[in-house]
Amino acid sequence: MFKKNILLKLDKYFRTFFFIYLGIIFYLSSLTSVGNTGIFNFAHSDKIIHFVEYSILAVIGYIGFRKYRNYKIKLLIFGVLFAFSDELHQLFVPTRVFDLVDFSIDIFPFVILQFIQNPLDINTIKIKGLYRNKIYELFRSIINDIDFRIKKGGEFTVWIRDNFIYYFYKGNYFYKTKCKKCDPKELKKEIYLDLKNFLSRDISKWGLIYMTRPIKKLHYMQGSLNEKRTKLKKDYLVSREKAELLIKLYNIEKKILNTIDKNTKALYINIPFCPTKCAYCSFTSYSLKTFSKYYEEFISCLKKEIKKKLSNNDSSSIKIIYFGGGTPMSLKKEDLKDILELIDNYINKNQLIEYSFEGGRPELFNDDKLALLKRYGVNRIAINPQSLNSSTLNKIERDHSIQDFYNAYNKTIKYDFDIINSDIILGLPGENYMHHISTIKKLLELKRINNITVHILSPKKGSKLYQKGYDYNKSVSKSHKKIKKILQKQDFEPYYLYKQRHILDNLENIGYAKNFRYSYYNIIMISETNEIIGAGTGASSKILKGEKVITQRNPKGLVEYIKTIKKEL
Structure with missing residues (x-):
């Protein structure tokens, strides 16, 4: 745990090194020959070098961008684009060629990254600041294994203040998110997405809906069924499975109530x-x-x-x-x-x-x-x-x-x-x-x-x-x-x-x-x-x-x- 906390504190340095390392990779790809010193003269040595080179990049990116939402999929997209551009630019380097096998090996560490779970170890969360009571009621209702608090302290703190949501972990500043609108609905959505990232898991297939009667959301929504389905998924972060279930029940309910x-x-x-x-x-x-x-x-x-x-x-x-x-x-x-x-x-x-x-x-x-x-x-x-x-x-x-x-x-x-x-x-x-x-x-x-x-x-x-x-x-x-x-x-x-x-x-x-x-x-x-x-x-x-x-x-x-x-x- 100590090592993980140290790495979280050093994330900004890893982000800087990430871009420096990109330059190093690009420089090595510009050389007409790499690995002919005799040290790497064995079968498939160039493939192994590619894998190690991009594995290091993936690990640096993983540590550096850990706090950002959807960081793994974004790193994968970036890795694919960079690896492709890296191979493409080698067409213009004497003795180098565009190699699809090398490209596949380059992106493989980023694919592996998608399956690695690295949740923060959080047992207690304190909510403070704007609309704290409403936010507390939501999250204590949908996350069963974490003790949410308002009065007592917690090892993780969510503080809503001045159009920002500040996060503190183990007493230290951790991350912040800017809110477009600081109303309860927007704040719940932003905190939900951040906690989903920090905990490395889907919090709830029902998203922000936790009240007894989810179907009443559809009663109050304007628009067609398709528009209501979209609002459930976009505004309330409801999964496709639960949105379809709710729409189905809404249709059945209407038929029954018509009688x-x-x-x-x-x-x-x-x-x-x-x-x-x-x-x-x-x-x-x-x-x-x-x-x-x-x-x-x-x-x-x-x-x-x-x-x-x-x-x-x-x-x-x-x-x-x-x-x-x-x-x-x-x-x-x-x-x-x-x-x-x-x-x-x-x-x-x-x-x-x-x-x-x-x-x-x-x-x-x-x-x-x-x-x-x-x-x-x-x-x-x-x-x-x-x-x-x-x-x-x-x-x-x-x-x-x-x-x-x-x-x-x-x-x-x-x-x-x-x-x-x-x-x-x-x-x-x-x-x-x-x-x-x-x-x-x-x-x-x-x-x-x-x-x-x-x-x-x-x-x-x-x-x-x-x-x-x-x-x-x-x-x-x-x-x-x-x-x-x-x-x-x-x-x-x-x-x-x-x-x-x-x-x-x-x-x-x-x-x-x-x-x-x-x-x-x-x-x-x-x-x-x-x-x-x-x-x-x-x-x-x-x-x-x-x-x-x-x-x-x-x-x-x-x-x-x-x-x-x-x-x-």
Whole structure:
């Protein structure tokens, strides 16, 4: 590391020597004979001299221009042009000739250079100066393996000041970039490109996009689809692969939304209880083992809130109902019946285009509850194993077996729900590429499953997994890509996606559907095109005021929610 730091400090001298060395090469090429002293009189000695000569040039250039963006490809282009001109000018030197073999040997060190990775060793980065908070939020969300800071110091510092971005490494001035416009968008782009160079890697295929709903970028963009595609790649540095995915989903979303009236509303009901809390979970959920004493009060408050909100809204406009959580199947049979009956008193189930129930944990599925759901009009149900690897289920504290999942599936198909969804998570502890592929293939063997959501683990501070700390397997991106191909071969097409901060490899969660078995709720929840009435702990209501979306959130805390509902109702 000491030697690397010394070389970084001496880069300007290497740049000077680079041009001096060019002159030396040109001078040697002007001589009528080189290498006839007897020292180099062996087979192919001239070829070896060429290789050594240009290898030295490549190394000097590599050190001298290391801090500049795209320096390797620029050095290659320069090397090709210089080597060509060097051979060309030898046509005018007696006894010398233009030799394509020599030209190929000359450029070979620059080709090798393209495959050498030389990242700076950076573990902490401090952001200071103009728009530091916005820049901090972006980079801490898309680069998982570096600790970004605002207050504490870091071994690498980014300082935005006076139309320049200054970089300091190990306390010493390192580099600076001039900004054309010092607005947040331009600054993010410039810093992204510089860090990509310093770290010698692609930071994110999503470029500067890190928010939950990437597709909303397309909603606000003007122009044709081609123009939007270009803006994604040029203005937001999104890769071609992700830009094409987003355009595809945008087209699917438009077709689906054209079938939904703009006045259509959704009712979302959050059930916060779970049999146990999974080790990866940071959502608003409470283990019944610990919080069962609040169960009855919660059910009472939830019924009051649903009744109040349905009374205050035109029930004929509610055409989508979604039970989420937590684990809705954790409701007792009589309470589930009461809530379904209450909703049925206000909403005609024949007007619904979707009635979803995130059953969740398979060990809770039974015929009594499934029969109730079918009777009251539920047409989409989710059985979520997350993984079909027994050791993984133990590590994430799911408290159910693989056989529980198969039992839940076999019970569910008897009731002929139109859509059966299953979720899986990539990046769980102990899992690798083979586990991921095995899980998806086992799911696809169950022919009635026609809706699959592939999640990527997003380690959150509120989860047990984060607090314990663990190293995820580096095959997540490979698995994600392969699973997409497997699903598409089986006629599953992606129809919605969302991202999360700190998501592994800065990937995305994608919902896939077969035979157009989409979830309308997922579409409007991500696109924010329709109003949502939220009830239950942590539920959000979405109110549209022209182009503006107003979010009203219920308290996340179970006790706080109960107190709030009792006070208001």
